Amino acid sequence: MPQHIVIIGNGISGITCARNVRKQSNDDITVISSETEHFYSRTALMYIYMGHMKYEHTKPYEDWFWQKNRIQLVKDYVTSINVNGKNVLLQNGASINYDKLVIATGSVSNKPNFTGINLIGVQSLYGMPDIELMNENTRGIEKGVIVGGGLIGIEMAEMLLSRNIHVTFLVRENFYWDNILPKEEATLVSNHIKEHHVDLRTATELKEIKGARKVKSIITNEGEEIACEFVGITVGVSPNISIIKNTEIEADKGVLVNEFFETNIPDIYAIGDCVQHRNPPPGRKAIEQIWYTGRIQGETLAATLCSKKTAYNPGPFFNSAKFFDIEYQTYGKVNPQQGENETSFYWEHKNGRICFRAVYRKDNEAIIGFNALGTRLRHAVCDKWLQEKRKIDDVMSNLDQLNFDPEFCDHYEKEILSAYNKQTMKNIKGKKRRKLSLFNW
Amino acid sequence: MVPPTTTNPSLSLTEEGNEQTLYQKIGGICIAIAVLSLVAAISGVGGAYSFLLLTIIIGMFTLGVVSYALPYYKGPAGIRNNGIMFKTMTNRGTIAWIFAIVLTGFYIIIYWFPWMFEGLIRIFDPLSRLLTNQPANQWFMYGAFYTLAVLTMGIRFIGKNRNSRYHVIRTFSVMFFQLGFAFLLPMFLKKLNEPEFYFSYFWPLKFSYLFPSDVSSLINSGSLGVFMVFWGAVMTFIATPILTYKYGKRWYCSWVCGCGGLAETAGDPYRHLSDKSLKAWKIERWMVHSVLVLITVITILLWLNSYYKGGILGSVSGPFAQWYGFFIGGVFSGVIGVGFYPIMGSRVWCRFGCPMAAILGIFQRFKSRFRITTNGGQCISCGNCSTFCEMGIDVRSYAQKGQNIVRASCVGCGICASVCPRGVLKLENGKEEGRINDKPITIGNNHITVNL
Ligand SMILES: Cc1cc2nc3c(=O)[nH]c(=O)nc-3n(C[C@H](O)[C@H](O)[C@H](O)COP(=O)(O)OP(=O)(O)OC[C@H]3O[C@@H](n4cnc5c(N)ncnc54)[C@H](O)[C@@H]3O)c2cc1C
Numbered sequence: 001m002p003q004h005i006v007i008i009g010n011g012i013s014g015i016t017c018a019r020n021v022r023k024q025s026n027d028d029i030t031v032i033s034s035e036t037e038h039f040y041s042r043t044a045l046m047y048i049y050m051g052h053m054k055y056e057h058t059k060p061y062e063d064w065f066w067q068k069n070r071i072q073l074v075k076d077y078v079t080s081i082n083v084n085g086k087n088v089l090l091q092n093g094a095s096i097n098y099d100k101l102v103i104a105t106g107s108v109s110n111k112p113n114f115t116g117i118n119l120i121g122v123q124s125l126y127g128m129p130d131i132e133l134m135n136e137n138t139r140g141i142e143k144g145v146i147v148g149g150g151l152i153g154i155e156m157a158e159m160l161l162s163r164n165i166h167v168t169f170l171v172r173e174n175f176y177w178d179n180i181l182p183k184e185e186a187t188l189v190s191n192h193i194k195e196h197h198v199d200l201r202t203a204t205e206l207k208e209i210k211g212a213r214k215v216k217s218i219i220t221n222e223g224e225e226i227a228c229e230f231v232g233i234t235v236g237v238s239p240n241i242s243i244i245k246n247t248e249i250e251a252d253k254g255v256l257v258n259e260f261f262e263t264n265i266p267d268i269y270a271i272g273d274c275v276q277h278r279n280p281p282p283g284r285k286a287i288e289q290i291w292y293t294g295r296i297q298g299e300t301l302a303a304t305l306c307s308k309k310t311a312y313n314p315g316p317f318f319n320s321a322k323f324f325d326i327e328y329q330t331y332g333k334v335n336p337q338q339g340e341n342e343t344s345f346y347w348e349h350k351n352g353r354i355c356f357r358a359v360y361r362k363d364n365e366a367i368i369g370f371n372a373l374g375t376r377l378r379h380a381v382c383d384k385w386l387q388e389k390r391k392i393d394d395v396m397s398n399l400d401q402l403n404f405d406p407e408f409c410d411h412y413e414k415e416i417l418s419a420y421n422k423q424t425m426k427n428i429k430g431k432k433r434r435k436l437s438l439f440n441w
Numbered sequence: 442m443v444p445p446t447t448t449n450p451s452l453s454l455t456e457e458g459n460e461q462t463l464y465q466k467i468g469g470i471c472i473a474i475a476v477l478s479l480v481a482a483i484s485g486v487g488g489a490y491s492f493l494l495l496t497i498i499i500g501m502f503t504l505g506v507v508s509y510a511l512p513y514y515k516g517p518a519g520i521r522n523n524g525i526m527f528k529t530m531t532n533r534g535t536i537a538w539i540f541a542i543v544l545t546g547f548y549i550i551i552y553w554f555p556w557m558f559e560g561l562i563r564i565f566d567p568l569s570r571l572l573t574n575q576p577a578n579q580w581f582m583y584g585a586f587y588t589l590a591v592l593t594m595g596i597r598f599i600g601k602n603r604n605s606r607y608h609v610i611r612t613f614s615v616m617f618f619q620l621g622f623a624f625l626l627p628m629f630l631k632k633l634n635e636p637e638f639y640f641s642y643f644w645p646l647k648f649s650y651l652f653p654s655d656v657s658s659l660i661n662s663g664s665l666g667v668f669m670v671f672w673g674a675v676m677t678f679i680a681t682p683i684l685t686y687k688y689g690k691r692w693y694c695s696w697v698c699g700c701g702g703l704a705e706t707a708g709d710p711y712r713h714l715s716d717k718s719l720k721a722w723k724i725e726r727w728m729v730h731s732v733l734v735l736i737t738v739i740t741i742l743l744w745l746n747s748y749y750k751g752g753i754l755g756s757v758s759g760p761f762a763q764w765y766g767f768f769i770g771g772v773f774s775g776v777i778g779v780g781f782y783p784i785m786g787s788r789v790w791c792r793f794g795c796p797m798a799a800i801l802g803i804f805q806r807f808k809s810r811f812r813i814t815t816n817g818g819q820c821i822s823c824g825n826c827s828t829f830c831e832m833g834i835d836v837r838s839y840a841q842k843g844q845n846i847v848r849a850s851c852v853g854c855g856i857c858a859s860v861c862p863r864g865v866l867k868l869e870n871g872k873e874e875g876r877i878n879d880k881p882i883t884i885g886n887n888h889i890t891v892n893l
C-alpha cells in the first residue's frame with residue numbers, strides 16, 4: 001500500500017525530499033505551498049529584480065515535470081495541523097490526510113521593533129511578494145538605506161545599485177560580516193563594497209525610521225539623520241514555525257528534530273530552514289539556514305521515508321556567496337576568531353580583491369578549513385582533504401589540484417606557496433603545475 | 442505568518458526600465474545618423490558622394506556601438522546583465538520585433554531583390570575597388586556590414602566580459618578570423634584573380650567546397666586552387682576530428698566560425714532568448730542531424746553522378762544541390778538564422794540547422810576531452826547559466842545534480858561559467874575517463890557515498 005506523504009513548503013528542502021522519495025518509491029506525494037505554484041530558486045530572487053532573469057527562468061524544472069513524476073502540487077496555505085486526526089487544514093477550507101507529514105516551511109524575515117518599521121517603503125526580502133513590493137517601493141526613487149550586514153543585505157544593496165539608487169549600508173559590526181568572516185576577509189569585502197560607491201557605515205545601528213505615511217529618513221544610533229525613500233531591513237531570518245505554535249509539535253526557535261528529522265510526534269518530520277536540531281552534528285549549528293543544508297536534509301529524509309532509516313550525516317561544511325563582483329567560497333571550519341588549537345595561513349593579492357586562507361590545527365597541522373575570495377576552489381578536493389585531515393604542508397604543495405579558476409586565468413599557486421614558506425619559515429616545494437589546460441594534449 | 446499570495450509574479454515584473462545614460466544617448470544619435478545615411482544611400486542619392494556616405498555610415502555606426510559599450514568599460518569589471526529582461530530591445534518588445542523585421546527584410550532583399558539596394562551597393566564601390574579591383578556587388582556590401590557588426594559588437598562584448606580572459610581572447614579570435622579570413626583575404630584573392638576562397642569555412646558548412654563542381658574549378662584555376670582543395674579536405678577530414686577531440690567543438694564554433702562570430706558579438710544581447718525546453722532539444726536533434734544527413738547524401742550523389750558522368754541521376758542532382766543551397770544555405774542560415782536574432786536568440790542556425798555543428802557535436806559528445814565541470818555541490822539552482830546559454834542547454838539541470846555538462850550542442854562559449862554567481866562551472870579539456878558522471882553526486886552529504 002503506498003503511503004501518502006504530505007510536504008508543506010515547496011522550497012529546496014521540501015522539493016528535494018519529494019523528488020528523492022519519488023526516485024525510491026511509489027508513494028503518493030503532495031506538496032502544499034502558498035508562495036508560488038511551482039518550485040523556484042529563492043537564491044535567484046535578486047536577479048529577478050535586477051532584470052537578469054524572470055520568474056520562469058528561476059524554476060529549476062519545467063512545469064510538466066511534476067505531473068510526470070506524480071508529485072501533486074497544491075497552491076494553498078496550511079492553516080493548521082491536526083496531529084491526532086493526521087490531517088492538515090488549508091485556507092480554502094479543504095483538509096488533506098497524511099500518513100507522513102514533512103514540515104519544510106522555511107524562514108521568515110526578522111522584523112525588529114523600530115519606530116516606523118511599518119511605514120511604506122520599509123521592507124525585508126525573503127520571497128516573491130517581497131520582490132513585487134520592492135518593485136513598487138523603489139520605483140523612481142534615488143536613495144535607499146539597508147540595515148543589517150548579512151548576505152541578504154549586500155544582495156539588496158546590489159539590487160538597488162542596478163537601478164541607479166544610491167545606497168547607504170548600515171552595519172553593526174566593525175567590518176562587513178565580520179561576525180562570520182575573519183578580519184582580513186571582512187576588510188577586503190568592505191573595501192569592495194565601497195568601490196561600488198556604497199556608503200558603508202560600519203559600527204552603526206538603526207535607531208528610528210521617520211516619515212508620515214512613507215519613509216522620509218532614518219536616524220542612526222549616533223543621531224545622524226539620513227534622508228531616504230526606501231529602507232531594507234535585513235537583520236536575519238528565523239525559522240517559520242507559525243503553524244505549529246498551537247500544536248503539540250515541539251519547537252524552540254525552530255521545529256525541534258533528532259538526527260532522523262523526527263519531531264516529537266510520530267510520522268511528523270521537519271527539514272530545511274525551519275529546523276532546529278536537538279543534537280546538531282559535530283561542528284554544525286542547530287539552525288543552519290542555507291540552501292545546501294536544505295538540499296542535503298531533503299535527500300536524507302527521503303531515504304528514511306522510504307523505509308531506509310538514515311541519520312543526518314553531512315560532510316564537511318561548505319557555503320558560497322557573491323559580494324558584488326567577488327565570489328566567496330568556504331569549506332570546513334573557518335571561524336572569525338581563531339580557536340585555541342587553530343592557526344591559519346592567509347594570503348592576499350596585492351590588488352586587494354583576491355585572497356586565500358587555510359586554517360589548520362596547531363598540534364597535528366591537519367587542515368580544518370578554507371576561505372577563498374576572488375578565486376575558486378574545487379569542492380571535491382576540499383571535501384576529500386578535509387575528511388582525510390590532510391597536513392597543511394601537503395595542501396600547500398598541491399595547490400594546483402585545489403584551484404578551480406577558469407582557463408587563461410592568472411595563477412597564484414607559486415606566489416601563495418612562497419608566502420606560506422616565508423610565513424612559516426618552511427621550504428615546501430610545489431608539485432609541478434599542469435600546463436595551461438588549453439594547450440596540453 | 443506568511444500570507445498567501447495571489448499575484449502572478451511573471452506578469453508583474455516586466456516593465457521596469459533602466460534610464461538611458463549619456464553615453465547611450467550619444468550612441469543612439471550616432472546610430473540614428475548612420476541609419477538615416479543608409480536610407481539616403483538606398484534611395485540612390487549616394488552616387489556622387491559615395492565615399493563620404495560610406496565614411497559616415499561606418500563611422501557613425503562604430504561610434505554609436507562603442508559609446509553604447511563605454512559604460513561596460515567604466516567601473517569594476519563584472520557581470521552586468523541588468524535590465525535585460527525589462528528592455529523592449531532585448532525582451533521581445535516592440536522595438537525587438539521591428540528590428541527583427543528590418544533584419545529579415547534586409548536578408549530577403551539581398552538574396553532575392555538585390556536591385557532594391559543598388560544605391561547602397563554603389564557607395565561601397567570605392568572600398569570594393571580598393572580591395573578587389575572590381576565594383577561592389579551585394580555580397581561585398583553584405584560582407585562589409587557583417588564584418589563591421591562583428592568588430593563593433595565585439596568591442597562591446599569584450600567590454601562587457603572583460604572580467605574573463607577567456608572571453609576577451611576568444612572574441613579577439615572571432616574578430617580576427619572574420620576580418621582576415623572571411624573578408625580581407627578572400628577579397629584580396631579576388632584582386633589577384635585567384636578564386637575567392639574562405640579558409641575559415643569547410644564542408645559541410647561551406648558545402649560546395651567538396652562538391653565536384655567546385656573542386657574541379659578550383660583545381661583548374663592553378664596551383665593555389667589545388668592547395669585550397671587540399672586545405673578544405675584536410676580541415677574537414679583530419680583537423681576537425683583532432684581539434685574537436687582536444688578542445689571540443691568550441692575551437693571552431695566560438696573561436697573561428699563567422700556565423701558563430703556574429704552570434705557571439707552582434708547576437709550577444711539576444712542569447713537569453715533561446716528556448717530551453719526539453720521539446721526544443723528534441724526538435725533540435727532531429728533537425729540538425731537531418732540537415733547533416735541531407736548534405737552528406739547530396740555530396741555523395743554529386744560525386745557518384747560525376748564519376749558516372751551523369752549516369753545515375755542525369756541532371757537531377759544538380760538542382761537538388763541548388764535547392765539545398767537555397768533553403769538551408771540561404772533561408773535558414775541567413776533569413777531565419779540572423780533575421781530572427783531578436784526573437785529566437787542568436788544561435789538558431791547553429792543549433793537547428795548547421796551541419797558542421799552537427800558533426801562537431803557528434804565528436805564532442807562521444808570522443809572528446811572537453812567538458813564543463815561542475816564544482817561539486819556548490820550549485821544554488823539559480824538558473825543564470827541556463828538562461829544565458831545561447832544553445833538552449835539547460836545547464837542547471839546538470840549542475841544542480843553535480844554532473845558535468847557534456848552536450849553535443851555546447852559551443853563552449855563559456856558564458857554559463859561566467860554568469861554563474863557561485864563559480865560552479867569550468868570549461869576544461871581533461872582526461873576522457875570520468876568526463877561523463879551520470880550518477881547524481883552530492884558532495885557534502887556523507888550518507889550518500891561519493892566516488893571521486
Ligand atoms: C534573498 C535570499 C538569498 C539567498 N541566497 C542564498 C545563497 O546564495 N546561498 C544559500 O546557501 N542560501 C541562500 N539563501 C537561503 C536559502 O534560500 C534558504 O536556506 C532556503 O531557500 C531554505 O529552503 P527551505 O526549503 O527550507 O524553505 P523555503 O525556501 O523558505 O520554502 C518554504 C516554502 O514554504 C511556504 N510555506 C511556509 N509556510 C507555509 C504554510 N503554512 N502553508 C503553505 N506554504 C507554506 C513558504 O511560502 C515557502 O515558499 C537565500 C535566502 C534569501 C531570502
Ligand code: SF4
Pocket residue numbers: 826829830831832833834836846850851852853854855856857858
Ligand atoms: S553550455 Fe555554456 S559553454 Fe556551452 S553553449 Fe551553453 S553557455 Fe556556452
Ligand code: SF4
Pocket residue numbers: 819820821822823824825826827836837840841860861862863864865866
Ligand atoms: S548559474 Fe551556477 S549556481 Fe546558478 S544554476 Fe547555474 S550552475 Fe547553478
